[in-house]
Amino acid sequence: MSGVSIATVSRVLNNPDLVARNTTERVQRAVRELGYRPNLFAKSLLSKRSRVIGVSLPDIHGEFYAELMHAADRRARELGYHLLVSAGAHQEDAPRTDNDSTGAGFAIDLVDGLIVMLTEQSRSDLEAIARLNIPTAVIGCDRPGARVETITYDNILGAEQATEHLLEGTPPERCYFVGAHKGNLDSDDRARAFTDTLRARGHEPDTDQIAYGEFTFEWGWDWASSRMDADALAGAAVFAANDEIAVGIANAARERGLEMPRDIRLVGFDDSRICTLLRPEISSVRVPIPDLASEAIDALVRRIESPERDPKHTRLATSLVIRDSSRLKERA
Amino acid sequence: MSGVSIATVSRVLNNPDLVARNTTERVQRAVRELGYRPNLFAKSLLSKRSRVIGVSLPDIHGEFYAELMHAADRRARELGYHLLVSAGAHQEDAPRTDNDSTGAGFAIDLVDGLIVMLTEQSRSDLEAIARLNIPTAVIGCDRPGARVETITYDNILGAEQATEHLLEGTPPERCYFVGAHKGNLDSDDRARAFTDTLRARGHEPDTDQIAYGEFTFEWGWDWASSRMDADALAGAAVFAANDEIAVGIANAARERGLEMPRDIRLVGFDDSRICTLLRPEISSVRVPIPDLASEAIDALVRRIESPERDPKHTRLATSLVIRDSSRLKERA
DNA sequence: ATACTCGATGAAAACGATTACATCATGCGT
DNA sequence: ACGCATGATGTAATCGTTTTCATCGAGTAT
Numbered sequence: 001m002s003g004v005s006i007a008t009v010s011r012v013l014n015n016p017d018l019v020a021r022n023t024t025e026r027v028q029r030a031v032r033e034l035g036y037r038p039n040l041f042a043k044s045l046l047s048k049r050s051r052v053i054g055v056s057l058p059d060i061h062g063e064f065y066a067e068l069m070h071a072a073d074r075r076a077r078e079l080g081y082h083l084l085v086s087a088g089a090h091q092e093d094a095p096r097t098d099n100d101s102t103g104a105g106f107a108i109d110l111v112d113g114l115i116v117m118l119t120e121q122s123r124s125d126l127e128a129i130a131r132l133n134i135p136t137a138v139i140g141c142d143r144p145g146a147r148v149e150t151i152t153y154d155n156i157l158g159a160e161q162a163t164e165h166l167l168e169g170t171p172p173e174r175c176y177f178v179g180a181h182k183g184n185l186d187s188d189d190r191a192r193a194f195t196d197t198l199r200a201r202g203h204e205p206d207t208d209q210i211a212y213g214e215f216t217f218e219w220g221w222d223w224a225s226s227r228m229d230a231d232a233l234a235g236a237a238v239f240a241a242n243d244e245i246a247v248g249i250a251n252a253a254r255e256r257g258l259e260m261p262r263d264i265r266l267v268g269f270d271d272s273r274i275c276t277l278l279r280p281e282i283s284s285v286r287v288p289i290p291d292l293a294s295e296a297i298d299a300l301v302r303r304i305e306s307p308e309r310d311p312k313h314t315r316l317a318t319s320l321v322i323r324d325s326s327r328l329k330e331r332a
Numbered sequence: 333m334s335g336v337s338i339a340t341v342s343r344v345l346n347n348p349d350l351v352a353r354n355t356t357e358r359v360q361r362a363v364r365e366l367g368y369r370p371n372l373f374a375k376s377l378l379s380k381r382s383r384v385i386g387v388s389l390p391d392i393h394g395e396f397y398a399e400l401m402h403a404a405d406r407r408a409r410e411l412g413y414h415l416l417v418s419a420g421a422h423q424e425d426a427p428r429t430d431n432d433s434t435g436a437g438f439a440i441d442l443v444d445g446l447i448v449m450l451t452e453q454s455r456s457d458l459e460a461i462a463r464l465n466i467p468t469a470v471i472g473c474d475r476p477g478a479r480v481e482t483i484t485y486d487n488i489l490g491a492e493q494a495t496e497h498l499l500e501g502t503p504p505e506r507c508y509f510v511g512a513h514k515g516n517l518d519s520d521d522r523a524r525a526f527t528d529t530l531r532a533r534g535h536e537p538d539t540d541q542i543a544y545g546e547f548t549f550e551w552g553w554d555w556a557s558s559r560m561d562a563d564a565l566a567g568a569a570v571f572a573a574n575d576e577i578a579v580g581i582a583n584a585a586r587e588r589g590l591e592m593p594r595d596i597r598l599v600g601f602d603d604s605r606i607c608t609l610l611r612p613e614i615s616s617v618r619v620p621i622p623d624l625a626s627e628a629i630d631a632l633v634r635r636i637e638s639p640e641r642d643p644k645h646t647r648l649a650t651s652l653v654i655r656d657s658s659r660l661k662e663r664a
Numbered sequence: 665a666t667a668c669t670c671g672a673t674g675a676a677a678a679c680g681a682t683t684a685c686a687t688c689a690t691g692c693g694t
Numbered sequence: 695a696c697g698c699a700t701g702a703t704g705t706a707a708t709c710g711t712t713t714t715c716a717t718c719g720a721g722t723a724t
Contacts, residue, residue: 004673004674005673005674005675006674006710006711006712007673007674007675007676007712007713008672008673008674010711010712010713011672011673011712011713014712018671018672018673019671019672019673020671020672020673023672023673037441038710038711039377039441039709039710039711040439040441040442040711041373041376041377041380041382041709041710041711042373042377042679042709042710042711042712043710043711043712044373044376044679044711045371045373045374045377045679045680045681045709045710045711046678046679046710046711046712046713047679047711047712048373048679050373050442051439052416052442059402061398062394062395062397062398062399062605063394063395063398065394065397065398065401066393066394066395066397066398067394069397069401069417070391073417073418082416082417082418082439082442083416083417084384084414084415084416084417085401085405085414085415085416085417086405086414107372107383107414109369109371109372110372110382110384110414217608217609244609247609251609251610251611254611255611273394274606274609276549277549277576277579277583277606277610278583278609278610279583279586279587336703336704337703337704337705338680338681338682338704339682339683339703339704339705339706340702340703340704341681342681342682342683343682343683343702343703346682350701350702350703351702351703352701352702352703355702355703370680370681371679371680371681372681373679373680373681374679374680374681374682374709375680375681375682376681377679377680377681377708377709377710377711378680378681378682378683378708378709379681379682379709380709
């Protein structure tokens with residue numbers, strides 16, 4: 001030290017106004033020369049804060065994950081926080097650590113708060129989270145009961161737009177929804193919006209018009225293939241629950257000589273990279289992933305820093321991006 | 333407490349053999365009933381260990397990032413570590429935090445070690461890392477000078493395989509390499525292997541046969557488009573430095589009526605999801621991303637836990653996956 | 665000149681664990 | 695029966711901060 005006590009050093013670093021001008025300068029010089037850095041563990045021990053946020057995501061597909069993490073990381077850093085990841089923590093086969101007494105797949109004691117993305121309809125996850133008693137922001141599910149922040153994207157809005165767009169050029173009985181398994185929050189919402197929109201047009205959808213499978217290329221392919229053996233999809237309009245399914249459908253259709261949008265009109269969901277890599281480009285519902293991430297960080301940080309406030313529930317709009325796979329000719 | 337001192341409690345938790353059988357049980361029962369969990373910050377303060385690993389990745393594309401993080405997280409968790417992310421920390425515009433005195437974009441003092449992926453030829457990154465004086469594993473660059481672990485994938489091997497595969501059915505003067513910008517470690521290695529393989533066949537590649545751009549769909553598209561205006565690519569074989577470029581080329585080619593593999597043969601790099609989503613499926617060089625991640629974690633943890641050992645330098649093999657975009661007809 | 669305030673700084677307690685050392689009882693050998 | 699090794703447990707120092715409280719000196723008002 002440069003002739004001063006550790007208390008003064010601490011003050012210089014945290015409350016420079018409490019200490020005399022020239023002392024401040026002397027200490028700062030010493031700090032610089034010695035390359036001194038305060039020990040974060042000691043700080044945390046005292047403050048019970050680590051400025052670390054845990055992020056627990058289900059096994060979502062690559063792009064979504066990457067985009068979400070990038071945006072979250074960026075926003076967290078702006079606010080002086082860091083991100084601790086826990087990819088696929090909900091999976092049963094994920095190894096458990098000592099510190100993970102909760103089964104949430106996490107070093108709970110290390111983080112100031114948690115961001116959890118939920119895609120499945122399951123109470124157990126939510127209960128586990130509530131039991132943690134730690135500031136939490138939930139992405140993707142807006143009725144978690146507990147006192148947590150929620151950030152969702154408007155599946156209904158996007159799916160309505162997509163369905164209405166398809167209905168503009170295709171009769172309701174020739175419209176199809178190809179979803180993932182029942183119980184998936186996103187797929188279910190999108191299916192419901194599809195159904196409701198058809199009903200609003202006075203058409204009760206046939207069970208045949210709504211199919212459940214998985215969020216995969218293969219499922220899309222299989223669905224389209226089996227359809228085409230039966231009654232040929234020519235003239236149909238298909239709303240796929242995500243882009244992978246859409247691509248599967250697109251490929252199967254092309255292989256059978258159907259051209260988009262002339263013979264089949266197609267809309268996906270997520271507006272992922274693949275949509276613009278295929279020809280024709282695929283229409284899709286855009287989910288504002290970066291906003292989702294930064295809203296989640298903002299909400300969580302707000303909650304961490306003032307826990308008394310009531311949790312906020314944010315819903316982000318989605319928007320249909322119309323591309324050649326579904327564009328009506330008279331409009332093109 | 334249940335009639336015992338804190339020292340004994342600590343021993344029960346860490347060295348159960350030092351304490352009497354029935355005391356152990358009594359304490360464990362109390363621990364369970366009280367839901368006691370040792371404070372990690374206090375532990376870290378004493379041990380100077382956090383069991384947290386920092387991961388700093390450049391702005392690589394979605395799938396690569398996601399796959400790497402998933403595998404790294406899984407392996408880290410198995411070893412009792414957690415991952416702190418720092419996506420795009422090398423970027424100039426990334427906000428800086430207080431704790432980031434080093435400019436490495438990181439709360440260095442929080443982590444036991446660092447995994448850094450480098451894709452660009454730049455000494456400054458390396459020097460910054462070396463100055464940190466913290467256990468480090470570098471992914472993607474095998475000559476970092478400093479005492480760090482390195483984990484690379486064999487760009488040369490994969491690129492040689494790809495080039496030789498193309499040379500099997502196409503004369504050397506009709507083979508092209510479409511790379512990213514010079515200075516990118518991956519692209520440069522792949523370009524060199526391409527050149528060397530052609531030379532080994534006695535053909536000195538024309539400057540025209542090697543192009544530099546970016547790792548993007550658009551660059552691939554532009555390259556193919558400009559080529560086709562000039563001398564028509566029919567009969568050519570193209571090795572793209574990554575899959576995005578390859579897709580751009582594939583689309584431009586199809587738009588002009590060229591069919592793969594009949595008129596053009598194409599091989600990409602990374603073996604990403606997109607390769608099997610397009611028709612025809614695109615040949616590509618597979619990079620063992622999960623292995624890359626877990627090797628990096630293993631190496632880093634080894635180094636953290638026994639720093640005296642000499643750093644290991646691991647190189648993982650890549651392998652060409654032949655699909656319809658480049659398959660020779662007589663072999664199909 | 666005295667008392668009072670205020671600004672600057674140091675001393676020491678606290679955060680919650682680990683661990684070297686001290687203590688104490690027990691059982692053993694002689 | 696005494697000394698001593700041994701095993702179990704408590705005491706207290708320690709890690710590196712922050713923060714409360716006390717101290718001290720100087721300036722100011724009466």
